[in-house]
Amino acid sequence: MNSLLKALVLTTAIVFPGAAMAKSVTLTTEMKNYRGPGAYLVMYVTDANGTYQGTLWMAGSKSKYYKHLPGWFRATGGDLAQVSGITGASVGAGRSLQLSFDLSDALFDAGYNLHIDSSVEDGRDIANEIVVPLTSANAGNPVSGRRYVESFIFQ
């Protein structure tokens, strides 16, 4: 489990040395045309018990707003080390965010869930905007979000 956490935290373009295989996964998040400024999004993984494992990406650069990503904030206590080096800009309404990771095979079909929390200024903070089980079967199937995310797909 420890190795998995490392794999998650190291994320981009790094093949976890111990793992037998890793594959390139592209995550595409399309935002709805909600009215308002750019949304903060955070992508993180929990295990089958719902226990936080690690963060993949934080879209939004000002850490003082991270408390508005409720699920992630509760899981991590707002620990900035969890997102160090893996933050980017917030995502505007109607825009899409595409990210590529080399993820260990061990992550798939093992009960792990990928979560996205979202928050827009003056709007509702959304925990679990998206919750999608990381299974081979789900790859390539778009999922729609609860409020700000039009669709999410990983493949």
Added chain:
Amino acid sequence: MLRALHKYAGLLATVLILILALSGTALSIIPAWEKLQTPVQSESDLNVAELAARIAANYPAVEQIKRAPSSRITAYYFAGGEPGSVLIDPATGKGIANYEPSPTVQWLTSLHRSLLLDDAGRLTAAAGALAMLALSISGLFLLARRMGGWRQFFARTRGPLAGRLHVEIGRFSAAGLILASSTAVFMALNTFEVLPQENTTPPFPTEVSGEMGVSPNAIPVLAEIPVSQLRELTFPYANDPSDVFTIRTDHGEGYIDQGTGELLAWQAPGSWQQLNETIYMLHTGRGAWALGLVLGLMVAGAPVLIFSGAILWWAARRSRPRLPRGAAPSKADTVILVGSEGGSTWGFAGTTQTALMAAGHSVHVAPMSRFTPAKYTQAKQIIVLAATYGDGTAPASAKGFLERLAALETPPSARLAVLGFGDSQFPAYCAFAREVVRQASENGWELLVPFASVNRQSPQDFASWGRTLGLALGHKLELAHEPAQPRTHRLTLVSRRDYGQEVQAPTSILRFAIPRTSLIARLGGRSWRQFEAGDLLGVLPKGSNVARLYSLASGSRDGFIEICVKKHAHGLCSSQLTDLAVGDTIEAFQRPNPHFRPANSQKPVILIGAGTGVGPLVGFARANTRQRPMHLYFGIRHTKSDLFYGEELPKWKDEGRLSAVNIACSRVDERTYVQDLLRRDAAMIGDLIEEGAQILVCGGREMAAGVAGALQDILAPRGLCPAQLKGQGRYAEDVY
């Protein structure tokens, strides 16, 4: 330094500040608008538990309840797979209308804080706020300097419209602009996390009961919180036993178990957080709508300040001439030192330099602050042209001059000529130039010509000093300087009345037609503008390009241009004017003179004039259709000869345009002067002045001095003095 900061910050940030100020003003209305839109909460003791229960009854899928500082309550719910938000009437818990944040307000907000450009825009906007702060503070100090100290900060302003507007609006807006820009800078520093950040959220409880389903009105903690303190109540996610109620109020933030209704954690905001919130409130007016409106109104002054400031800057820039290339300090036989604040004195220096160079001198021109007598080895004369700033301090380009002069052990061998520039309406007229002369004579520095002064950039004063200087230098010197030579119009004489031949003072009242101008000329700003009695008519006589100024005895509403001209024995302009026949033309321009006219009120006015000086005064009486009390004191030689306007004066008295006409004749057996009449009426004059009367004096210098002396004596027993009235703008002189 202060002036340069003010100027460059203003020029650089012009567009930025315009955007920020206009959007800020528009946004300032929002809190008050929201307040108006929000239903008044009738139950003052309504608590959060009850409110949440009411809303939950109407919206079972409610996720979050928010209360804005305007007391507007919004509920967010999630039903049928669709999120919704609705404005709530707290009395019923029912929705009033669907809530959509206004796109206009969002756009304005985004424009205001980030110019629609995200972080780069935020930094730019923050720089704009910083510039505004620098401008406001430097502006305050400059203003205090200009008014002659902080005590006179709110004294009456004088001068051209752009300058007055800049001062008046600046005084009104300064506090608001400083508050808005300093809070903006603070908020920007906070946004970019330059300031320390404080965690305001309590740690999430590690254990919850795992039960679900407590109704909000069964939670004792919520029942203790009045709705007025509520900020946000977030319901637990449906079917998630690990989740909790999250409550945020004015006094802190906490978690409540969704099974037991117990308070699991609570954190009160630290003092830093409270400071943050106060600053946010001060800047946005959210939670203080009245303050928001006032702030918005003050900030609305910023565009006016920007434009009037730009006009002032441009005018100062344009009036600064390109000086001819002068000689090195060690080579020049003549050194001209300039003490200028706004830049206009440099124009006079340029004219002096050109004329002296044409007469064969080698001239070095420098600001007074660069006074280095040791270098002036060849100098025969040193000419100081000095303006005065505020209450008599050195103007910007003369800093340190007096100190350096005082420190000289022996005065320079070159002789000194000092010409002061100022406005005789100010109490400290040419005070700095006089101080230079005083210091020079204390040092034993020999004067080339006596001290002279130029009142309100008068070309005549300047030309006359030039002749004196020429005499002393042993050659002819004509100094023709008209600052920013105005465009002249051709005026046609329509009638004339002649007086005074019998007393060897031929004088004429000349009436010209107002020139018609084409639409194109009017659009281009080249038309004959509106004018009032007391404004000045500049006449360019044939054979000279030095304009002579005459006070206007009519306003544009009278439909003609009238002046009163006395023929001087060798006067070029007055001879030409008094020789005009009906139908002849002159070249003339107008110059506003807003200091010299009755203030806008119904308070009494005391008009004192002698000879042709009665011109503007009768103009005031002619325009006095509202029968404001006006007392005229008019000094002439003899009623049979030079009683100008003798036909109109009794008529105007009957019509109430003049309350009293007092005439003093100096060429009769019992000779009297206006000041004698003032002393005769001392009691009444004193009473009028105590009532708030304004005094307007027009005529020769001697008469004006006599009048000032008489008024001094009249006012002294009442604890008043003419200087005091001048300071309040209630005593104005137009003297020649």
